[in-house]
Amino acid sequence: MDVLSLDIMVAALRLAMPIALVALGETFSERSGIINIGVEGTALAGALIGATVAFFSGSSVVGLCAALGVGMLLGLIHAVWCVYLRADHVVTGAAINLLVIGLALFLTRVVWGWRGTSAAVPTLNPWILVWGMVGLIVLAQVYLFRTPWGLRLRVVGEHPQAADTAGINVFRTRVAYSVLNGALCGLAGAFLVNNLGRFSVGMVGGRGFIGIAAMVVGNYRPIPAFLAAYLFGFVDALQMRLQDVIPSHFSIMLPYVLTVVVLAGFLGRAHVPAALGKPYIKDQG
Amino acid sequence: MKLLKELGIIVVSVALGLGVGAIITAATGYSVPAVFRELVRGAFSDMYRVAQTLTQATPILFTSLSFLIAFRAGLFNIGAEGQLFLGGFFAAWAGFTLSLPPVLHIVVCLFFGAAAGAVWGFIPGWLRARRGANEFVTTMMLSYVAIYLTSWLVSPGGPYHGHQWANQTARILSTAELPRMITGTQLSWGIVVGGLVALLLWYFLFRMPRGYELRAVGQNPLAAEYGGVDVAPTQILAMVLAGALAGLGGASEILGTHRRFIEGFSPGYGWDGIAGGLIARAHPIGAVFAALLMGALRAGGSAIDRAGVxxxxxxAVFQGLVILFVVAPELIRYLKRVRRRRRVHGRPEP
Known part of the structure; x- marks a missing residue:
């Protein structure tokens, strides 16, 4: 078996895309100070609603827009919970994950009568999406580090008091980037549906969490995070080919094991935004 | 008074969750009164159904305790599902491999389950404390690994595939079976074990120095360190305990309900534990009631399906909505403030 064939490199790019999108969204969100482990559920919601709407409208583009919409809605809920209600970020994300799994099982039964899967839905050429997203990631890198808006975003995550003093609205900035994170996760879900041609409740399968890991490995920077996501995509592509050699149970484990190993080796060196996960309370005095 | 206030917040959160759930029920074209009637009837109307609720609540109690012990130390054990599967498998293995006298055999099997879960909690705990790896990602990843691993062990080609047509192990010996509490139901003495463990955990957290240290680390690791607590070992201990509790839950489920390890035996008890631990506001005694609520939702859920409602x-949608409201206690305070403001300004209440 030729491991480094062009074939596998190309397949890896396609498999890496949902992970890269989550990693990019989470980069924006965490740079502004909000941890969102609800990315797993948000991607699943994007897949679920994207597939449902594509099924009924007959148009994959309309489905894609619906996936974006539901992602933004969940990003907004997460932000309102974390920013205004001062709920714990991780716990809120976990709640979103649980809610979406319930909704996915319920809605598939209501719409298609099967528990957890949909009928075939229309798809579009994934390569339009892939190259669009590669462009998006490069743009994001420039935006974060070469524009005043990117600087403002980073200040909000590092030192919200300073940002507030400088006239930046900390609350609104966090809400906005959380919504952007939701949109990108919803898109990741729509991409998964586009890859498979149908919805399945297990289709995200931890890729949201792997996306967070890719962000950490990429040290909260879009292009390095994308490269990390590509590594995970490559292992995913590899494991599919390994299934003839070793029991599939073990090959499926590979991306998960890799995530743990990579996180263990990297996190100590990552630069974490200073105000990450902490609610900002405006000084009333 | 503080307890009453906490309770009030939980009750309002649950009501809000069920209220939004009712809207979704109506919006998808189902009858709200029928759903709620069958939900309550299916969970509580007779002895058999109450037993079914308690049976479902048992593993959820263990995973709720698992989530809350880590949470008390400021950590998130999202991977109770995998720890539950590992604990279940190793309890079953000890159940059909070892031959021991009746009561001792059960204890040994429970120990094997707890130990397997503990190992699966130790890894993310150590990685977090010593290497700084986010435990909410690693526990989740290791959960997948555990589920696929146990699945392989009992699948055709795996070493413990004990049945021709189903992916499950051989039956455990009768000496290892946790006896049923009520004949004719699936309810086993596992729930009593769970209740005792909840009491023990309460004693540990609120009456023992180690428990105090664990909570101190959760409140403020820097202050705890300054106060002389070894933060890293405490974090590792919390994750080991979290894993052991989830593993114990798997063991009790296998020894009490199924009597053999079955692939995919948990319909998501590990995830329910996150909800249970949060609804209990991370209190071990509260977890008993939270687990009963989750168990009732599961038992009532099957009933609404059987009744064709x-x-x-x-x-599961109701459960998700309930915890979304439970995690934001500020929401209720916020709604109260808005009401008070309206009253002050003399505007009519909505």
Whole structure:
């Protein structure tokens, strides 16, 4: 078996895309100070609603827009919970994950009568999406580090008091980037549906969490995070080919094991935004 | 007074969750009164159904305790599902491999389950404390690994595939079976074990120095360190305990309900534990009641399906909504403030 064939490199790019999108969204969100482990559920919601709407409208583009919409809605809920209600970020994300799994099982039964899967839905050429997203990631890198808006975003995550003093609205900035994170996760879900041609409740399968890991490995920077996501995509592509050699149970484990190993080796060196996960309370005095 | 206030917040959160759930029920074209009637009837109307609720609540109690012990130390154990599977498998293994006298055999099997879960909690705990790896990602990843691993062990080609047509192990010996509490139901003495463990955990957290240290680390690791607590070992201990509790839950489920390890035996008890631990506001005694609520939702959920009123998964939607409101206690305070402000300004209440 030729491991480094062009074939596998190309397949890896396609498999890496949902992970890269989550990693990019989470980069924006965490740079502004909000941890969102609800990315797993948000991607699943994007897949679920994207597939449902594509099924009924007959148009994959309309489905894609619906996936974006539901992602933004969940990003907004997460932000309102974390920013205004001062709920714990991780716990809120976990709640979103649980809610979406319930909704996915319920809605598939209501719409298609099967528990957890949909009928075939229309798809579009994934390569339009892939190259669009590669462009998006490069743009994001420039935006974060070469524009005043990117600087403002980073200040909000590092030192919200300073940002507030400088006239930046900390609350609104966090809400906005959380919504952007939701949109990108919803898109990741729509991409998964586009890859498979149908919805399945297990289709995200931890890729949201792997996306967070890719962000950490990429040290909260879009292009390095994308490269990390590509590594995970490559292992995913590899494991599919390994299934003839070793029991599939073990090959499926590979991306998960890799995530743990990579996180263990990297996190100590990552630069974490200073105000990450902490609610900002405006000084009333 | 503080307890009453906490309770009030939980009750309002649950009511809000069920209220939004009712809207979704109506919006998808199902009958709200019928769903709620069957939900309550399916969970509580007779002895058999109450037993079914308690049976479902048992593993959820263990995973709720698992989530809350880590949470008390400021950590998130999202991977109770995998720890539950590992604990279940190793309890079953000890159940059909070792031959021991009756009561001792059960204890040894429970120990094997707890130990397997503890190992699966130790890894993310150590990685977090010593290497700084986010435990909410690693526990989740290791959960997948555990589920696929146990699945392989009992699948055709795996070493413990004990049945021709189903992916499960051989039956455990009768000496290892946790006896049924009520004949004719699936309810086993596992729930009593769970209750005792909850009491022990309460004693540990609120009456023992180690428990105090663990909570101190959760409140403020820097202050705890300054006060002379070894933060890293405490974090590792919390994750080991979290894993052991989830593993114990798997063991009790296998020894009490199924009597053999079955692939995919948990319909998501590990995830329910996150909800249970949060609804209990991380209190071990509260977890008993939270687990009963989750168990009732599961038992009632199957009942609404059997009665043909709505799909069982509607109950999972309710659960998700309830915890979304439970995690934001500020929401209720906020709503109260808005009401008070309206009253002050003399505007009519909505």
């Amino acid at each position: 709505a799909p069982s998964d509607l109950a």
